[in-house]
Amino acid sequence: MFDCSRSLINLLPIRNQRMNHRLLLTAAVICAFFACHPGKSSVDTDNTPPPSLDAQTSLSHLQVEDPLQVQLVASEPLVVAPVAMSFDASGRAWVVEMTSYMPDTLGTGEADMNGKIVILSDSNHDGRMDTRKIFLDSLVLPRAVCLVGNGVLVAEPPKLWFIENDHDHPGKRTLVDSAYAYGGNVEHQPNGLVRAMDNCIYSAKSSKRYRYDHGRWMISDTHFRGQWGISQDNYGRLFYNNNSANVLGDYFAPGLGAGNPHQQRVRGFDETIVSNSKVYPLHHTGVNRGYVKETLDSEGRLREFTAACGPVVFRSPALGAAFENNIFVAEPAGNLVKRNILNPDSAFKVKGHQAYDGKEFLASDDERFRPVNLYTGPEGALYVVDMYRGIIQHKTYLTDYLKGEIRKRELTKPLNCGRIYRIVRAGSHPLIQPLNTSPDSLLAALHSNNGWRRDMAQQQIVDRQLQELVPQLKQILADSTGNAWIHALWALEGLHALAWNDVEPLLQDARNEQRQVQALAVLPAVVNASNSTAILAVLGHLAGSYPHLGVPIALDLPAFGNNPEAGKLSAALSMVGTNDVYLSDALISNAKDKEQQWAEGYRAMKRDTNAVFYRRLQGAIKKAAEAKLAEKNKALAKQFPRGAQIFNTVCQTCHGGDGNGIHALAPPLNGSDWVNGDPRKLSSIVLFGLGGPIRVSGKTYPEISGDMPAIGNNREFTDADIAQLLSYIRQSWYNKAAPLTEQDIRRTRDANPGRQKAFTMDELLQIK
Structure with a gap:
């Protein structure tokens, strides 16, 4: 429930309609001309509503770091409201168009089936x-695309479908997951579908991964x-963020360490990589919490991220060595793209810092420039997906303040624009x-200096099961230089052609920590009943000789049954490793349903509690006990059905379905003194929002930088609905507070007539 200034949505039923391309293009040209070419090109001022600009004019307002240049790759009518894309082996861009997202501040027509x-x-x-072909149409708010084998993954919340590609027309459909996007609201549902080096597909806002085999x-x-x-990155580590956090990421291989659902969080995953979240827009910024002190500077410019999204580790030398392996982050609310420099400080850990102080890598004074996703291209350029839209805050959290800004600045239109840019060296025009x-x-291609080409080559080898390449792949694996050996390793894993005798030399290569790390990451693929004891003996020796390998070794142990x-x-x-948080968590990740037994054994040895x-x-152990309370919440859902529904679509996306909060996003509701305490304070938070430092039950959460938005202005939720929501929360899990009534909510409203500003902790404490 923290401030979200952009929203990227869900997918509903798919219908294939083959339309005459020429007719479609003609109609789109006419529509886009009137929507995106208003006949003037001046940028906004504080007193004049900012005009929508045609693509070439908007391009001229983009400021990028020297010696680079921004080039227009596609614009309306060729593409409309793009939010994500993926390149195929032919260099074609498969683009997701979220056409019906927030047509106005009420979201009128948002369920129209016009996404593509x-x-x-x-x-x-x-x-x-220069050529557009519709693969799928009649979609409701599509959000991601992933090319796999002979088809495409498509989300249809709550379902995930695999649709075969029949000569660029949709063929057979296979249901991959019936609960891909269960619960959550339009701002908080899984997306991304990135195909990682370990041959699995990962999503943001999700705890599931998928594999086609x-x-x-x-x-x-x-x-x-x-x-x-x-x-x-080049080692298969995943990087991501949330709307208020610049860069988050993993230290260890993504497929390890998630075996114990009773862990709140496993350290070494979801780590803060770049903590500095300051941003430097070129102009006045209209955001949801613009009225909150310190959100905007004295000139009305956003101070910190409020809509961070679409991160990419740029794995190409095409812009110059200084930009390679940097991580770029989009901020559509501030009309900019941030550049961060990563600084690995070991084979595992990586931290980073912003590349500049006081300026951005890419920024625009065109208020409708909305970069929402970033990619490395087939030619090594950095691609920017620009939704080009006025409204990016979803109605669920839209404040009256931002509604007023939208009206004043005439940001509702246009709805038929969209751009894709690429950033290259100035004066270059790569194909x-x-x-x-x-x-x-x-x-x-496995030896290419472009990470996209290496990834695509590995995926082609695995998808086509090119077993004839196994001998050559094993030869490449013996080479410790460059990046080809890593892709060869995982290509062999994907071909099921990897054996223990291929992995052991990597484990023993103490001169190259990354070879040891990758060997440990891939190890579960080669363990079997006949070799497990021998492998464990090697791991025991390595753990004693190289203590820094203890964590990935511990993460591997579930493979040995x-x-x-x-x-x-x-x-x-x-x-x-008693006091090593990373090793402790790695070991506990193997203790599912054995936590109490482990604790008893620990105490029996009289070790330090x-x-x-x-x-x-x-x-x-505590979280395992809480899991047993699920039956209690089922009964509460029957007692407070509307409250349970709102919790599942609005609250749990940040506070967690178990009420224990989510790292760097929101604090716990379970056992919270705010939830169980004075109902006037709790209802004030929900109706008007909460800003400033966050302290719950005596613990401060410094890693949470965003404000909690209010839902009191959302017309979808009546006071009776909100009363049900708070009653449901106040009696869920270990909470045992009394329910609230519609009159309780109304009294809180009456006590704060005309209030728009979010409460602070100090203000709430003054409520007596």
């Missing part, structure tokens, strides 16, 4: 897209990550190069 997935091509090879779709648990957009997909060429040697190694690691390991174990 379109294929854009550069037919004359001049670096600009020999015609079968498999689903497994992973760590909950981010909000909108997700990316990987959008396809990937040669012959087997020999795919091997060569009930092998008693695994238990011995786990015990040995716990002896040396103040140690990090024991305290973290107690947290898991």
